[in-house]
Amino acid sequence: MFEYAPAPESRSIVDLAPSYGLFIDGEFAAPADGGVFKTVNPATEEVLSEVSVAGPADVDRAVAAARRAFAGWSALPGAARAKYLYRIARIVQERSRELAVLESLDNGKPIREARDVDLPLVAAHFFYYAGWADKLAYAGYGTTPLGVVGQVIPWNFPLLMLAWKIAPALATGNTVVLKPAETTPLSALFFADVCRQAELPPGVVNIVTGAGDTGRTLVEHPDVNKVAFTGSTEVGRQIARSVAGTGKRVTLELGGKAANIVFDDAPIDQAVEGIVNGIFFNQGHVCCAGSRLLVQENVYDEVLDSLKRRMAQLRVGDPLDKNTDIGAINSSVQLERVRALAAVGEQEGERWSPPCELPGQGFWFAPTIFTGVSQTHRIAREEVFGPVLAVLTFRTPAEAVEKANNTPYGLSAGIWSEKGSRILAVADKLRAGVVWANTFNRFDPASPFGGYKESGYGREGGRHGLEAYLA
Known part of the structure; x- marks a missing residue:
């Protein structure tokens, strides 16, 4: 068997700041109560950066920003929203090497997977849903967006789960407050910069970092119209209980034992x-x-x-x-x-x-x-x-x-x-x-994904992925 010589990817392409604020209304802002936590590289245990903890007041600010932005964003013709999504997709492609290295640093996944699987799929989801933005009348789910969407994503595919959530929400005219996982917040914060680069209107995408309490505050916020969650079945059950009877729409993509x-x-x-x-x-x-x-x-x-x-x-x-x-x-x-x-x-x-x-x-x-x-x-x-x-x-x-x-x-x-x-x-x-x-773990943005029983309900991806974001 051949011995493989090390072939490390350079870290120099990623410029990490010592600390990051919350992304609210198109700007990075300090949290109201000043709480912070450290995100570490799981391969070395080295601290990568310090990240803000969003408290209730910060979640309020983010939801209010999303609510203000909703009127303008939802009123745009689908083709105009599509332009922003196409722009985001192209910027993700341009910055894919930087984002892949960042994802490997923060998550621990092999660079080969981040580079060859995650990042191409992230761009593909934005391209795919950009294509739907002006064709909603033909999807069969109506054309009326729900409003403000609270999204909570896991740490296993941080940027890909963000794309799965944000792309259909924006294509359908909703605005978003997203909470990334506590152990992998960095790619979401870099995505905030991608939104600014794409000149997305302020407040359309807001990113609040923190742990379970931040996620709970977002999910239970009275001015959130829809909750989308990917994560453990246990937390999914808690979310289903907390939104029961509130009139909020909810999709849950939970665990599996395939x-x-x-x-x-x-x-x-x-x-x-x-x-x-x-x-x-x-x-x-x-x-x-x-x-x-x-x-x-x-x-x-x-x-x-x-x-x-x-x-x-x-x-x-x-x-x-x-x-x-x-x-x-x-x-x-x-x-x-x-x-x-x-x-x-x-x-x-x-x-x-x-x-x-x-x-x-x-x-x-x-x-x-x-x-x-x-x-x-x-x-x-x-x-x-x-x-x-x-x-x-x-x-x-x-x-x-x-x-x-x-x-x-x-x-x-x-x-x-x-x-x-x-x-x-x-x-x-x-x-x-x-x-x-005769294959496994193949994903395509045009193909719906989701489960039965304790694996949750609702579908992400494909035409079916639009349904959860339309009234």
Whole structure:
């Protein structure tokens, strides 16, 4: 095997300020009560910058700014709004290298993923919804925007989740107050600068940083007309309870425990690549990760041997190295959760990780699989949100469907088979919002995404993504 020489991406393209304010009404402003927190690089634990905490008074200011801007923004012809969205998309493309490096620094994800997956998709979402802005009459959901939208996004795809939320909201004529995750606020603050560069009218996009309290204040604000949230099922439940009876519209994109089903006629090498991409992409910090592998019994040994060989080739380490496959876990809190569930899994099944040297500084976890797992095991039922795969077997397509659906979640699934008829028959029976066939973790702005059951409700992306933002 070739030894890879380090190929680090330069950090010099990102100019980080020592501290950042809140982005309200087109300007950066200090928080009313002066609260701050530090955001760190999960790969090194180095402090990157100091970020403001938005209190109730700041959220009030942001919502008021969005309300003032709404009249003018919603009155613009769709084609005029589209111009701003196209402009944002082009600026994101122009600054994509800078934003990709920033995302890797703040999130811990490999630069290869930030550069080749996240940033192209961010631009694509703005381009896609810019195209819808003057065609809302043909989408089938009306043309009347809701008003001020409060959006709360997670730390696993900070800039991509921002694009998923902001692009359809602006295209439909709404104004936005967005709260990024506490551990990954920087790309949202850089996006504020993109909005200024695109000369977006002040108040159309506002960004308030902080932790759970800031998010709660935004969600419960009486002048917010719609709430969009991506994150854990537990927080999603709290949000659903808090907005019940208020007349606010809400979409929730929550957790998952997706089944990746491999039939005996599947192309094994291709399937193994899909399994690896399904669970180890972005360190398993993916709500639709293929974290349960269901393998037909008669090819189990072959699939497992091939999977272990492939996992032994994965390179864990510096996220800014272009050769890195698996970066750092996003935070010490998340690392503890992954470790705790892996320890439970060790008592339930058989644990295996390829030999790999983890860096001494930062938050790291080796790619791990558990075999000998049954459906009642916690490792097969709870969302780990890390690079941990539970492997189960099945004999018949009916058993595969039954096991795949035996989960409180219903976000995504994957099917590997060379028979199109089998793929369609099985996909039809799976209770999952997205089903991939002979691939996994592929996203397109024209394709709707969302789940059933405890994975939330509502769809993001595609024509369907407009519905939640129109009255």
